[in-house]
Amino acid sequence: MQSRNSNDIKLSYKQYSDKMGYIYHDSIPIVASEKSRLLFNISGGVRYQEELLEQKRAEEEQVSSIQKCVRTDSIDSVGISGRHHICFEMLGHFMFYSHNEKETKENFIEFAYNFLVRELELGRNRIFATVHPNDEVTLRVWNKLENKNIITNDKNIFISPYAEKSALRTEILWQRTDESLVELWNLVFTQFNSSKLFENPSLTVGADSGASLERIVSAYENKDNNYENSMWVDYVKYISELGNKDDIYILRKIADLMNAIVNLIQEGLIPGNKVQPYMLRKMMRNTFDLCDDLCIDVNQLLSYITTDESVQLIFEDEKNKYDKSIVNGLKQAEKLINKLGIENIDINYLKSTCGLSNRYINILLSSSYEKTKVKKQ
Secondary structure, eight states: OOOHHHHHHHHHHHHHHHHTTOEEEOOOOSBOOTTSSSSBOOSTTGGGHHHHTTSSOOSSSEEEEEEEEEOOTTGGGTTTSSSOOSEEEEEEEEEESOSOHHHHHHHHHHHHHHIIIIISOOOGGGEEEEEOTTOHHHHHHHHHTTOOOEEEOTTOEEEOSSSSOEEEEEEEEEEOTTSOEEEEEEEEEEEESSSSTTSSEEEEEEEEEEEEHHHHHHHHTTOSSGGGSTTTHHHHHHHHHHHTOOOHHHHHHHHHHHHHHHHHHHTTOOOOSSHHHHHHHHHHHHHHHHHHHTTOOHHHHHHHHOOOHHHHHHHHHHHHHHHHHHHHHHHHHHHHHHHHOGGGOOHHHHHHTSOOOHHHHHHHHHHHHHHHHHHHO
């Protein structure tokens, strides 16, 4: 989802990166390559993992990007927190082992902080920083910037899952109107050649960062919830009017799922039964169920996001396949219930073999229970 403010912030970030001597890189595809251990690119730093782990020599010392990302590990909680999304854009800047610790941290932290307070003019008094208690260099940088809102956090560490390296982190937090804090920017300094912190320090320091565009827009517009900022508010309102329902968390989840689905299809992914295509299929069928629950026409909802006929055809085809699979699955499940009795039905079997979602299993079991009750009477 985009808005005037989100586009303006992205343009400002590109121009700022150039001014600060960072080479800007365009976003790479969301769907991860076959060589990757990931289904999708989950952060801006994924593409630079080899450089950050010193497995590959970087072509440029300092780069920046705005990377489109997809994370599917917490779909069930999307829409509730108001700060997480399935598909989102991440601002990032990176330095590849060309400077010492002091120079790297000064450059890196000042880049992020000054973009927020000088370019976007966010209030300094509402910006907080977290620092590891043993990271004296980072603490001195924040003190130099005259930031008085410093929080000590011994959890500010990162251990590389694929190599024997560890890192210190510092976070830039934003104070919302209710005085709670939300992370705006995460800055990581990989500086130890060991999975144990402070063991075998490297002579050079690699740095990477990530900042959610959606959260930055919320801070810029003084909104405490991403779904209330200009990127999302009209879309969620439109879904609400279509379904005439007031379950705000379900409305937000539908909005988030639809945004992720459309972005993946526009990048060439087609729903199917293998790996990434299967994840897309799961998201689409989850959306169909949610829309059916709220009596929302998914095609009407889709037309709000895109007029791309190819995307609409894929939606139509997948909806037809899903409807047929549900009809067949219900018939198969009803036979099992009649044969074994409702009390002996394995829910997981209905999901894996009959291909039924929780929605249709609940409908089926409720119907069967009522029939059983009537028979007993």
